[in-house]
Amino acid sequence: MATQAHPSRPAEQKPFYRSFGFQVLFAMAVGLVLGLIARDMGTGPAGDPNWLAQTLQTIGSIFVQLLRALVPLLIFTAIVASISNLRALSNAAALVWQMLLWFAITALIAVVIGISLGLIIQPGTRAVIDQAAAAAPATTGSWLDFLKGLVPANMLGLQASTRISETGATTALNFNVLQILVVSIVIGIAALRVGQAAEPFLELNRSLLAIVRKILWWVIRLTPIGTIGLLGNAVAQYGWQTLGQLGWFSAAVYIGLALVLFVVYPVLLFANGLNPVRYFAGAWPAIQLAFVSRSSIGTLPVTETVTERELGVPREYAAFAVPLGATTKMDGCAAIYPAIAAIFVAEFYHVPLALQDYFLIAFVSVVGSAATAGLTGAVVMLTLTLSTLGLPLQGVGLLLAIDPILDMGRTAVNVAGQALVPTIVAKRAGILDQARYDHAGQVDLLQAEPAPRAA
Numbered sequence: 001m002a003t004q005a006h007p008s009r010p011a012e013q014k015p016f017y018r019s020f021g022f023q024v025l026f027a028m029a030v031g032l033v034l035g036l037i038a039r040d041m042g043t044g045p046a047g048d049p050n051w052l053a054q055t056l057q058t059i060g061s062i063f064v065q066l067l068r069a070l071v072p073l074l075i076f077t078a079i080v081a082s083i084s085n086l087r088a089l090s091n092a093a094a095l096v097w098q099m100l101l102w103f104a105i106t107a108l109i110a111v112v113i114g115i116s117l118g119l120i121i122q123p124g125t126r127a128v129i130d131q132a133a134a135a136a137p138a139t140t141g142s143w144l145d146f147l148k149g150l151v152p153a154n155m156l157g158l159q160a161s162t163r164i165s166e167t168g169a170t171t172a173l174n175f176n177v178l179q180i181l182v183v184s185i186v187i188g189i190a191a192l193r194v195g196q197a198a199e200p201f202l203e204l205n206r207s208l209l210a211i212v213r214k215i216l217w218w219v220i221r222l223t224p225i226g227t228i229g230l231l232g233n234a235v236a237q238y239g240w241q242t243l244g245q246l247g248w249f250s251a252a253v254y255i256g257l258a259l260v261l262f263v264v265y266p267v268l269l270f271a272n273g274l275n276p277v278r279y280f281a282g283a284w285p286a287i288q289l290a291f292v293s294r295s296s297i298g299t300l301p302v303t304e305t306v307t308e309r310e311l312g313v314p315r316e317y318a319a320f321a322v323p324l325g326a327t328t329k330m331d332g333c334a335a336i337y338p339a340i341a342a343i344f345v346a347e348f349y350h351v352p353l354a355l356q357d358y359f360l361i362a363f364v365s366v367v368g369s370a371a372t373a374g375l376t377g378a379v380v381m382l383t384l385t386l387s388t389l390g391l392p393l394q395g396v397g398l399l400l401a402i403d404p405i406l407d408m409g410r411t412a413v414n415v416a417g418q419a420l421v422p423t424i425v426a427k428r429a430g431i432l433d434q435a436r437y438d439h440a441g442q443v444d445l446l447q448a449e450p451a452p453r454a455a
Contacts, residue, residue: 020223021441024288027224028231031056031292035235049236056232063226064298066219070212071300075177076184077209078304078319083188084202085316095429099321102421103329104366106268110260110331110413111365114339115358117256123249123340124347177297178327216301223289223302230292234404246402249344256336257409265420272424274437281441282310283419290415294407299415300326307419310440312433313426321425325418330381332410332417335365338385345386345395357389364388379403 038053049057191198266276280287286303293299300323308318339361346353364385379396386393426432 020285021288023224024227024285027227028288028292031228031231032235034228035232038232038236053233053236056229056236059229060226060231060233060293061229063219063222063229064293064295066222067293067298067301068295070216070219071177071297072180073208074212074216074301074304075180075323076187077205077212079181079184079323080188080191080202080205081209082316082319083185084192084205091429095317095321095425098425098428099324099421102424103325106264106331106417106421107329107335107366108362109264110256110335111339111362113259113264114256114336114365115343115361117252118340118343121248121252121255122343122347123246123252124344126248177323181323181327216305220302220305223285227289227292230294234292234294234408237404246399249340249399250402250406252340253337253406254409256340257332257413260331260336261413261416265416268420268424272427274423274427278437278440279311279420279423282306282437283416284441286419287412287416291408291412294404294411296326296330296411296414296418299411303415303419307422310436311419311423312436312440313422314431314433317426317431318422321422322418325421326415329418329421330410330414332413333407334381336413337406337410338382339365341382341395341399342385342389342391344399345391346389348395348398349392351391353389360388361385 034052034056038050038056041050041052043049048054191202265279269276269279283303283306286299286306289302290296290299296303303326304318304322307313307322308315313321342361343353345351346357379400382396382399383393386395423432423437427434
């Protein structure tokens, strides 16, 4: 596919306070203030959240629900459309292999940084925490989860989970993104094999994708409001006091996340002839939302939008690469965090680690995120790492108190990597819209809605 120059952008600029980036930053400040106020208000007589905390939680959860509601239909229609459009790319298979290779390269760099910080800072020996807080998690990761997750239980990728409490049992339905991904790929390939008879289906799918993108556009415009609720609820519910007992561990994790996000990623971009400033200008809306929402899947619609529109990755490739990255590309949750956490648990329980153990940590981090792709949360990835090393799973309970605070940074790095790899691969393959990339962030994300591209 030949790289086409991006059409000239509107010269008229809106006032800075009407830009999407400023609105989100202002919303984060408002959310922080409201969260602190809600935390100072305390809880009700029965221990229930106060009205402000409950309002923030409701606003944030509704916004994430709106985004997540679009994910199954967006993934299905976008991947089926992208597979049909990949016929125009002679190097489609090479793009997939290059993407997986860069997934592994960046994960390996991240885990090496995590191991190095764990050995230098030694968070387990510096922890001031009662061992009585240790407890094995209810959900653990396993290498069989990857094979189970690949086989769809149903065409909709739905799975049920039951939680038993003192008040009774509650069953909830969730969608397995990995299974939706597999179903979409199979149907897309089958449609190509059918040939002319499948054209009406592909045309219907393209129309449905355009409708989904229109609805997504409306939801994205609510991001500042959702940000207030998400960040305010995080501050009101968790605060920052819990960081004290595990201060060195928290510092090690956030130092590692910062090194990957602001050092490793810019170096990789620069090495591939891409301006890091322009990358962050384009990807920042998705990174911001990931930080406050703590959900790669919930951020996926925004990640795909900025990867295509701001970073210049072709839609037919971005629609395939970004959803795959959202399930398997987790430099924060699956590389940095489990590496430092495994060293923390080993030090806390005085279990010596040999050289081969560090190689095992690296191996699990590079390929383990795929093994837990059908599940959610860094805790699952951590349990997979600990069980592979033979370390006590009770150590997970020591870290749960600060997990939500760490999860904000982890998810931001996850999403940044999910936009980074398709951009680098597209650049190396010569299909990146360089003019669009060079103008990333210069025009507000919501200033002009992009017109649908021709199939």
